[in-house]
Amino acid sequence: MDYLSFLVCLLLAWLAIHLLLSTTKASGSVPKQLPPGPPPLPIVGNLLSLGTKPHVSMAEFTKTYGPIMILRLGQLPTVVISSASMAKEAVQRHDLSFSDRTITDAFRAFDHHLNSIVWLPPAAQWRNLRKICNSHVFSNSRLECSQNLRRNKVKDLISYIRKSSEAGTAVDIGQAAFTTTLNLLSSTFFSMDLGDPSSEIAREFRHLVRGLLEEGGKPNLSNYFPMLRWLDPQGIRRRTGVHFKKMIDLFNTIIDQRMQGRKPTNSMQDNDVLDALLGINQEKTADIDPSKIPHLLLDLFTAGTDTTSSTLEWAMAELLHNPEKLKKAQAEIEQIVGRTKPVEESDIPRLPYLQAVIKETFRLHPAVPFNFRRSDSDVNLCGFTVPKNAQVLMNFWAIGRDPEFWDNPNLFKPERFLGSEIDVKGRDFELIPFGAGRRICPGLPLAIRMLHLMLGSLIHEFNWKLEEGISPATMDMEEKFGFTLEKSQRLRAIPVPP
Ligand code: HEM
Numbered sequence: 001m002d003y004l005s006f007l008v009c010l011l012l013a014w015l016a017i018h019l020l021l022s023t024t025k026a027s028g029s030v031p032k033q034l035p036p037g038p039p040p041l042p043i044v045g046n047l048l049s050l051g052t053k054p055h056v057s058m059a060e061f062t063k064t065y066g067p068i069m070i071l072r073l074g075q076l077p078t079v080v081i082s083s084a085s086m087a088k089e090a091v092q093r094h095d096l097s098f099s100d101r102t103i104t105d106a107f108r109a110f111d112h113h114l115n116s117i118v119w120l121p122p123a124a125q126w127r128n129l130r131k132i133c134n135s136h137v138f139s140n141s142r143l144e145c146s147q148n149l150r151r152n153k154v155k156d157l158i159s160y161i162r163k164s165s166e167a168g169t170a171v172d173i174g175q176a177a178f179t180t181t182l183n184l185l186s187s188t189f190f191s192m193d194l195g196d197p198s199s200e201i202a203r204e205f206r207h208l209v210r211g212l213l214e215e216g217g218k219p220n221l222s223n224y225f226p227m228l229r230w231l232d233p234q235g236i237r238r239r240t241g242v243h244f245k246k247m248i249d250l251f252n253t254i255i256d257q258r259m260q261g262r263k264p265t266n267s268m269q270d271n272d273v274l275d276a277l278l279g280i281n282q283e284k285t286a287d288i289d290p291s292k293i294p295h296l297l298l299d300l301f302t303a304g305t306d307t308t309s310s311t312l313e314w315a316m317a318e319l320l321h322n323p324e325k326l327k328k329a330q331a332e333i334e335q336i337v338g339r340t341k342p343v344e345e346s347d348i349p350r351l352p353y354l355q356a357v358i359k360e361t362f363r364l365h366p367a368v369p370f371n372f373r374r375s376d377s378d379v380n381l382c383g384f385t386v387p388k389n390a391q392v393l394m395n396f397w398a399i400g401r402d403p404e405f406w407d408n409p410n411l412f413k414p415e416r417f418l419g420s421e422i423d424v425k426g427r428d429f430e431l432i433p434f435g436a437g438r439r440i441c442p443g444l445p446l447a448i449r450m451l452h453l454m455l456g457s458l459i460h461e462f463n464w465k466l467e468e469g470i471s472p473a474t475m476d477m478e479e480k481f482g483f484t485l486e487k488s489q490r491l492r493a494i495p496v497p498p
Helices: 001-031 054-065 084-094 104-115 126-137 142-144 149-167 173-190 201-217 226-231 236-259 273-283 288-319 323-335 347-352 352-364 396-400 444-461
Strands: 068-075 076-081 370-374 377-383 383-386 391-395 465-466 492-496
Touching: 001 444, 054 391, 054 396, 076 084, 084 377, 104 201, 104 236, 126 273, 126 288, 126 377, 142 149, 142 444, 149 173, 149 226, 149 347, 149 444, 173 201, 173 273, 173 288, 173 444, 201 236, 201 288, 236 273, 236 288, 236 465, 273 288, 288 323, 288 352, 288 444, 288 465, 323 347, 323 352, 347 352, 347 444, 352 396, 352 444, 370 396, 391 396
Parallel strands: 076 391
Antiparallel strands: 068 076, 370 391, 377 383, 465 492
């Protein structure tokens, strides 16, 4: 037997022993009324039946097993919730028990999970970061103050698209949206253009964010077989660590420059988010160790960029796929804002059809198809026991397309939201793209502003057509599962002067 075969045998034996031990241990404590679920295979459990689109496979399983089911993903018991009423029960009655997350191994790199608002358990350190976000990053007054910066970044986007319009060339909508979102976030947080394609630091930054999202979104054996974690068999944690280090170094450089009193020359704000975060330490109004600020910024950028830009890409894709809806949205803006004036964030409340387009996009294409939570104890949910330490997923994608609630669920029909009270703020469980409960997305107020502003501006400033040979009916609308639910084929469209 060669050395490699010996190692493989050793690994398999070890795996079998661990599995046996965990089953024996579990059999003493597993409560009787587990939710139903498809029968698992030995060792891999249900992993192989999830395919490349787990959100869709899980939605399919609900037809057999109902709105709460249990899957075995390798060694990780996973409870999947797929209906609005079950999600409501989970959040309203058991929010605290389900408020921790199962940590994705990639994010253990650089000990990020020990400092991260996304991965910390719901205890003092996490509460403090949430408080800082709510009052110093995403408060209404802070976002009002930084409106001007976002307006300027959207102007840059429009100028960039105008060049394509003059040349008659197609724009990669997802790419343009990603760069603009990066700029909107970096100007809101530290009055800087991190998406500027001509800047070296910006190019590096974009490459890092993309790299992180790619690594984080890869299926990782370490997540399903925790005893393999030390091996990091696919090298995902190691590569993520390299990205983390570079990003944290970059944020530290920006922080050092700011501490020395150097602000970007084009800064339009006296007091941006970074000033506020650094000021927190001087004023001692809240407690954030300066070494944790880069971790917070890292989370905000990774959680905020792809989610926002891919939602914008889907919204544009749906409007080009349904040209009569595009005309309707354009007509509304023209009537309310006026032909010659640009769309402003302050116009959003007066644009109900535009709001309905964004809601309908969230319903069909939630950027995050499900949230990752963990049960901190055995919890009785509607008569079923969710076992302690199980991963708990709410399948937002399945909830948004539940035929029990939505009429013609696969149809893009923004009109369904006109005159309806349903909102995305975590109160209406039929539509919860930002999650719900104490762990709801803190970036929601900024994301909503950015999305309406970008989409409104793109369709107000230009008419759009598809490339030669592609028609609304034949355009590709397939999804690709990953860290976010992206379009499988990038949307390319040609801007035409109105
Ligand atoms: C279309 C845009 C966005 C969508 C659909 C979205 C969705 C989500 C979802 C589903 C969660 C998990 C919530 C839960 O567990 O119940 C989340 C968490 C989070 N999001 Fe967003 N998000 C978006 C934009 C943003 C932006 C712009 C930022 C910041 C700049 C951001 C920062 C965060 C953070 C820090 C968390 C973790 C919160 C915690 O664990 O306490 N998100 N987001």
